[in-house]
Each structure stands twice: as C-alpha cells, then as structure tokens.
Amino acid sequence: MREINASIPFDKRLWKQDIAGSKAHVAMLAQQGIVSAADAAAITGGLNTIAGEYEAHGVPEDLALEDIHMVTESRLAALIGPAAGRLHTARSRNDQVATDFRLWVRDAIDQVEPALAALQRALVGRAGDHTDSVMPGFTHLQSAQPVTLGHHLMAYYEMIGRDRSRFADARTRMNRSPLGAAALAGTGFNIDRHATAAALDFAGPTDNSLDSVSDRDFALDYLMAATQCALHLSRLAEEFIIWASQPFGFVSLSDQWSTGSSIMPQKRNPDAAELVRGHSGRIAGCMVALSMTMKGLPLAYSKDMQDDKPPVFEAHDLLGLSIAAMTGMVESATFRTDRMRALAESGFATATDLADWLVREAGLPFREAHHLTGRVVKLAEDEGVKLNELALEKLQAIDPRITDDCFTLLGVDASVASRTSHGGTAPSEVRKRIAEARAAIGMG
Numbered sequence: 001m002r003e004i005n006a007s008i009p010f011d012k013r014l015w016k017q018d019i020a021g022s023k024a025h026v027a028m029l030a031q032q033g034i035v036s037a038a039d040a041a042a043i044t045g046g047l048n049t050i051a052g053e054y055e056a057h058g059v060p061e062d063l064a065l066e067d068i069h070m071v072t073e074s075r076l077a078a079l080i081g082p083a084a085g086r087l088h089t090a091r092s093r094n095d096q097v098a099t100d101f102r103l104w105v106r107d108a109i110d111q112v113e114p115a116l117a118a119l120q121r122a123l124v125g126r127a128g129d130h131t132d133s134v135m136p137g138f139t140h141l142q143s144a145q146p147v148t149l150g151h152h153l154m155a156y157y158e159m160i161g162r163d164r165s166r167f168a169d170a171r172t173r174m175n176r177s178p179l180g181a182a183a184l185a186g187t188g189f190n191i192d193r194h195a196t197a198a199a200l201d202f203a204g205p206t207d208n209s210l211d212s213v214s215d216r217d218f219a220l221d222y223l224m225a226a227t228q229c230a231l232h233l234s235r236l237a238e239e240f241i242i243w244a245s246q247p248f249g250f251v252s253l254s255d256q257w258s259t260g261s262s263i264m265p266q267k268r269n270p271d272a273a274e275l276v277r278g279h280s281g282r283i284a285g286c287m288v289a290l291s292m293t294m295k296g297l298p299l300a301y302s303k304d305m306q307d308d309k310p311p312v313f314e315a316h317d318l319l320g321l322s323i324a325a326m327t328g329m330v331e332s333a334t335f336r337t338d339r340m341r342a343l344a345e346s347g348f349a350t351a352t353d354l355a356d357w358l359v360r361e362a363g364l365p366f367r368e369a370h371h372l373t374g375r376v377v378k379l380a381e382d383e384g385v386k387l388n389e390l391a392l393e394k395l396q397a398i399d400p401r402i403t404d405d406c407f408t409l410l411g412v413d414a415s416v417a418s419r420t421s422h423g424g425t426a427p428s429e430v431r432k433r434i435a436e437a438r439a440a441i442g443m444g
C-alpha cells in the first residue's frame, strides 16, 4: 500500500509551488481572523526554513508520508510544534494539489516560452543569410519547384510562432486559482479566495468547487501544446537527418551536435536530431497517458489523478531538451548551398515555370501547357540535359509557339524570383517576412 500510494518520489518537484501556496493560504487565514497572527508568523517562518532545507539538501523521500504536502506539513510540525496543524484549516490536499500543479505548469510554460523565442531567433538569423540560396522544394520528397533555404527555414518560424500562441492561450486559460475549493464542496470558513488568487498571481479564483478539484484540463492543454510543438521539432529534425545524409548532402551538422561511430571512422551521425524525432513520440505518449487517466473519472477527486504529474514532468523535460538541441543544431549547421543549387537545377524543378510561361505568353490553357511541358521534360531526360540546355529547334519541334524568351525563366533564380505572391518564395517576399519576424521577436 505504501508503495502504490506514495507520490513523493515524483511530486517532490512541486515543492516550491507547495510552499508558495501554503504561504498565500496562511496569510489569508490570518487576514480573515481564522488563525492568529502569531501562529501565521510561526507557520510562515517554518515554511521559509523548510524551503531553505529543500534548496540545500533536496526533499526527503519518506514514502510513509505519501506526498509533498504531507512531507512538508510533517516537517513543519517538527519545526514549530502544534501550530503547524492550523495551516490546513479550510483547505484539503485536493485543492492544494490542484493549485500547486497549476502553478507548476504555469511556470513550465514560462520556461518554454523564451526557449521557443530563442529557436525562432536562430531560424530567422539563418534564414536571413539564405534568402537567395536556391534549393529544391519537395512534395512527396520529389523535387517539385525551386525554393530558397531562407523560405524553408522561415516555414519553421511560423510553426514555432503558432506553438508559442498555443502555450500562451493555455496559460491564460489555466490562470485561475482552485485554492479554497477545499475537498470538493467549498468551506464554511470565511475565507477570501480572491486574496489567495491575487497573492499567487492568478487572474482570479475558479468558480465551481467541484470543477476546481477535478479539473486537469490545464495539464492536458500543456501536453497538447507540447505535443504539437514536438511534432514540429520532429519534422525539422527529420529534415536535418535527411539533409545530412550523403545522397542529399545539404547540411553538415556541427561536431557539437553529432557523434562519431565507434567502428566506422567516416561517420558523423545526427544523434541529437534523431533523439528529437524520437522524443516527440514520447511526448505524444504523455499526452495520451493523461487523457486516458482522466477519461471516465466521476467528479470530483479520485486518486487516479495523482498519475497526472509524471507525464507532464516527463514531457516538459523532453521538450526542453528538444528545443535546446534544435536551437543548437540550427545555429551551428553548415548549409551546403552549392549542393542544394545543383540538385535544384538537376531535377527539372522549373518545369512549372515553362508551363506557366506557355499560359502567359502563348495563351495556352494550363492543362495543355502542362502536357506539352511533360514532353519537354521527357526530351531533356532522354538527352540527359537540364531544361535550359535543350536546343530551341527541338523545343519548337514539340510546339512552335516556344521561343527563346522562355530560357530566362528556366533558370532556378528567375523561377524563385518570380514567385512574389504573398508568402511566396521570392527573396523579396522572404526578406519582407524576415523583417516582420525580427521586429516581432525583438531582433531589432
């Protein structure tokens, strides 16, 4: 029973929030005349001492005391005597843990936020160096149309921006205090829930005591935002892994963020990127774990809910590492722009530009232009040349409306420069977006 019941091995991570919650609670109890000023002072002093002890030596893991709340309360009793027993007036561990955990998740978001901003700065910084670096853009991992590396990196800036807004939404939604909901029904003591909410920097108290102690939406909101963010990191990691492979050769990862092989001396393995990709699965697993814990629980508190913390802690640790690793990889990678350009030029990636030209200059319907261009690509393939290396006579044999004007468009730079629609890959467009991004994330 002791082993299955105890949560102290993991919920000791809540100790700071637990002490902050208790201090806010006891200050309010004194304010309301529910405990004497002298007892409140003794309790607050004792809690400060305990915080110092935890800081210096860690939280003692006494399984018999079950959880962080009981471990701290029992230490308080040892330090100040019977007055310690007054701290838990008008409170239950149910509203206590709900408060502590909200505070913890709120702090977690406040740590993720600047880390994601740093990743965005890394992406925008590298994008700015590569607004004109042409690379193949892919669909189905097949060379599709040329894009720029700057444009590609800025795609991840947008994703991380949405992640930040999801975390910010979650923070706003969770920022209400459950403290004072007591076990489930509220309390007959004349407490001031607005005061404790304000003391803990919540926007106000929650409005239904049953909901307050049974709600773990805030933890799930965090895990869902973390999962979405991890999926983005995983896609970027996957691209780095593919790009770093020899057949691609688009990037070489720094020594710092790769490892050698113990047997093959030529290897530089993208371990960090692979672990970011791997961790995303575990983070999604944490989100599913808590979803399954909560599904079907009747109101209000059930001990199942003690299992809410390990998945959140695990996801938070993995996400923090993943963001830091991706930031380091983005900052330190060497992009092989010559190789990117060579592949962009070799994959007939400007075929769409020829089809578009036939529509614009020769007035063909797009479907017919598409068909003709297919024949041109086939010819280039047979001859083993690039599109802009085909002889004009051969092109005109396919369709006499083709003139040598089209050749200027068949180069990758012209192709990229022409895509000036809002959000397009043209360097002019990408530079515009980078300028907006720099202003938005304080890069001056």
Ligand code: ARG
Binding pocket: 007, 011, 066, 067, 093, 094, 097, 301, 303, 305, 306, 307
């Ligand atoms: N350790 C418990 C948890 O994390 C604290 C709440 C216990 N409440 C109770 N009524 N047993 O959920």
